[in-house]
Amino acid sequence: MISAYPGTAVRAAEQPLLDAGAGPELMQKAAYGLYRAAAGLLLRRRGRIYGSKTVVLAGAGNNGGDALYAASRLLARGSSSTAVLTAEDVHSAALAAFRGRGGKVLTLTEENTGTVLALCRSSDLVLDGILGTGGKGGLRAPAAGLAVLEPARLRRGQAPAVVACDLPSGISADTGAAPGAFLRADLTVTFGAPKTGLMAGPGAEAAGQIECVDIGLSTHLEAPGIQRLEAADIAGLLTVPAPGDHKYSRGVLGIAAGSAAYPGAAVLATGAALATGVGMVRFLGPEPVRRLINLQHPEAVCAESAVAQTHVQAWVAGPGAGQDEDQRQRAVDAMASGLPAVIDADAISAVVSSLGPQVILTPHAGELTALLTNLGKSTDRAAVEADPLSHVRRAADLTGATVLLKGWATLVAAPGGPVYSQAEATPWLATAGSGDTLSGILGALLATDSAGPGGPGHYARLAAAAASIHGRAGALSALEGPVEASRLPAAIRRVLAGFLQS
Ligand SMILES: NC(=O)C1=CN([C@@H]2O[C@H](COP(=O)(O)OP(=O)(O)OC[C@H]3O[C@@H](n4cnc5c(N)ncnc54)[C@H](OP(=O)(O)O)[C@@H]3O)[C@@H](O)[C@H]2O)[C@@H](O)CC1
Numbered sequence: 001m002i003s004a005y006p007g008t009a010v011r012a013a014e015q016p017l018l019d020a021g022a023g024p025e026l027m028q029k030a031a032y033g034l035y036r037a038a039a040g041l042l043l044r045r046r047g048r049i050y051g052s053k054t055v056v057l058a059g060a061g062n063n064g065g066d067a068l069y070a071a072s073r074l075l076a077r078g079s080s081s082t083a084v085l086t087a088e089d090v091h092s093a094a095l096a097a098f099r100g101r102g103g104k105v106l107t108l109t110e111e112n113t114g115t116v117l118a119l120c121r122s123s124d125l126v127l128d129g130i131l132g133t134g135g136k137g138g139l140r141a142p143a144a145g146l147a148v149l150e151p152a153r154l155r156r157g158q159a160p161a162v163v164a165c166d167l168p169s170g171i172s173a174d175t176g177a178a179p180g181a182f183l184r185a186d187l188t189v190t191f192g193a194p195k196t197g198l199m200a201g202p203g204a205e206a207a208g209q210i211e212c213v214d215i216g217l218s219t220h221l222e223a224p225g226i227q228r229l230e231a232a233d234i235a236g237l238l239t240v241p242a243p244g245d246h247k248y249s250r251g252v253l254g255i256a257a258g259s260a261a262y263p264g265a266a267v268l269a270t271g272a273a274l275a276t277g278v279g280m281v282r283f284l285g286p287e288p289v290r291r292l293i294n295l296q297h298p299e300a301v302c303a304e305s306a307v308a309q310t311h312v313q314a315w316v317a318g319p320g321a322g323q324d325e326d327q328r329q330r331a332v333d334a335m336a337s338g339l340p341a342v343i344d345a346d347a348i349s350a351v352v353s354s355l356g357p358q359v360i361l362t363p364h365a366g367e368l369t370a371l372l373t374n375l376g377k378s379t380d381r382a383a384v385e386a387d388p389l390s391h392v393r394r395a396a397d398l399t400g401a402t403v404l405l406k407g408w409a410t411l412v413a414a415p416g417g418p419v420y421s422q423a424e425a426t427p428w429l430a431t432a433g434s435g436d437t438l439s440g441i442l443g444a445l446l447a448t449d450s451a452g453p454g455g456p457g458h459y460a461r462l463a464a465a466a467a468s469i470h471g472r473a474g475a476l477s478a479l480e481g482p483v484e485a486s487r488l489p490a491a492i493r494r495v496l497a498g499f500l501q502s
């Protein structure tokens with residue numbers, strides 16, 4: 001499990017160490033970690049550090065100091081380096097060390113921004129030390145003019161590797177929101193602990209890969225703001241059938257999905273649930289959808305009954321339900337049943353407040369916007385996308401349900417906390433029907449959950465595990481070309497086989 005902390009909490013944890021005079025030592029530890037990561041990247045990209053070209057973007061604070069000290073170490077290994085100062089005063093000792101190793105220095109102005117961008121683009125590595133946890137708002141001029149710099153991962157052809165020092169400059173270390181211009185990185189080397197701003201919203205997209213350098217803060221940190229499940233955590237959440245099990249004891253999942261208008265969503269949710277592994281799927285829906293389900297999945301047991309007459313351990317309701325009134329009623333009944341229930345897509349419009357954490361809402365940003373607006377907290381999609389962490393927390397607190405907000409980094413908030421973030425996905429998953437398969441995966445995890453409620457955040461953990469399995473399946477599928485939702489179940493089976501063998 002990876003634990004992330006708001007920038008403000010990390011600064012508070014640093015304070016006793018700073019008061020004890022350990023500031024310079026902490027900075028040297030941070031700079032050494034940054035240098036090691038940057039040197040590793042240079043070695044992977046060009047085989048050696050000697051002869052490489054680096055640019056350090058250095059702002060007024062300690063973030064600039066870290067980056068300048070790291071670049072000094074690269075200078076000592078034969079890299080040529082230019083420091084571009086984005087503020088009048090930068091960390092004087094670090095700048096002196098950089099100059100002492102033969103680094104060149106220039107000051108950024110609006111007039112020379114074009115030249116500096118060209119210098120960055122022709123270099124091997126750019127170290128972003130403009131702003132760290134002390135940043136307020138987006139990048140200001142003239143540094144804002146550097147926000148157009150694209151890191152290598154977003155550009156085919158020649159581009160520098162961009163390494164962010166502690167966090168991408170211009171991103172809120174607490175929320176991941178981008179109040180204005182910000183820089184994107186290939187790799188973020190963060191100090192003390194990952195910041196929550198690296199795991200949500202624009203911050204998660206801007207960070208690229210995340211590497212954490214231990215500078216000895218862990219004993220000073222309290223409750224994390226965001227957690228991220230790793231492979232071992234997910235493997236521990238999966239229920240494997242025991243020798244004495246039968247199909248009913250393994251867990252039966254009820255799926256109320258699809259409509260005459262959108263039958264395919266029901267097939268995708270059912271296929272993903274079966275691939276994740278359940279004792280049985282009981283499918284409820286109109287006759288043409290049932291026929292299609294049975295053609296694709298003969299093992300699904302189909303009926304047109306109501307939720308109250310259907311004995312299951314968990315529900316999925318909503319994918320492809322469209323305006324079908326019977327499916328809408330089934331979603332309402334599933335939410336009221338007290339059983340774990342995934343409420344997706346069109347069924348999210350039937351959500352009221354006073355739900356329990358066993359109800360898991362799975363909106364994308366547009367659906368979350370509509371949900372919050374229906375609950376009297378009017379917002380718009382741009383605001384949700386700019387700061388998804390605050391919005392997903394608000395939705396969980398308002399409804400009492402667990403809320404999974406889909407995106408590049410999928411966030412899951414339990415009412416009152418905790419929050420999980422999973423970012424194993426690929427943008428190739430942004431394809432119609434892919435969300436329906438996520439519902440099926442999560443439904444299967446809920447139906448087969450042998451651990452039961454198990455304390456606050458239990459359902460959020462299962463939802464985070466489902467998002468991770470979905471993301472990994474998407475990434476695996478994308479290795480063979482563009483992702484088709486109907487091919488995800490095969491990839492889900494491979495991902496799960498990997499977890500179960502480990
Ligand atoms: N403390 C420790 O123990 C350790 C800390 N470490 C490192 O220190 C970093 C935090 O350092 P920091 O506190 O100096 O803040 P930092 O983000 O570098 O810059 C603040 C300066 O920027 C300015 N500024 C603010 N917003 C701005 C904007 N939008 N656009 C332009 N300027 C803006 C602001 O000026 P002001 O806004 O107040 O006028 C102020 O001058 C942390 O991320 C980590 O890298 C490591 O070495 C490990 C040990």
Ligand SMILES: Nc1ncnc2c1ncn2[C@@H]1O[C@H](COP(=O)(O)OP(=O)(O)O)[C@@H](O)[C@H]1O
Pocket residue numbers: 345364406407408409410425426427428429430431432433434435436437438470
């Ligand atoms: N840019 C992206 N990068 C990674 N995953 C994404 C991206 N955009 C969307 N996804 C994922 O794709 C899925 C899309 O779900 P959704 O919009 O509900 O699709 P549908 O309703 O068509 O099934 C979600 O799991 C989401 O997290």
Ligand SMILES: [K+]
Pocket residue numbers: 063128129130131132164165166167168169
């Ligand atoms: K930075």
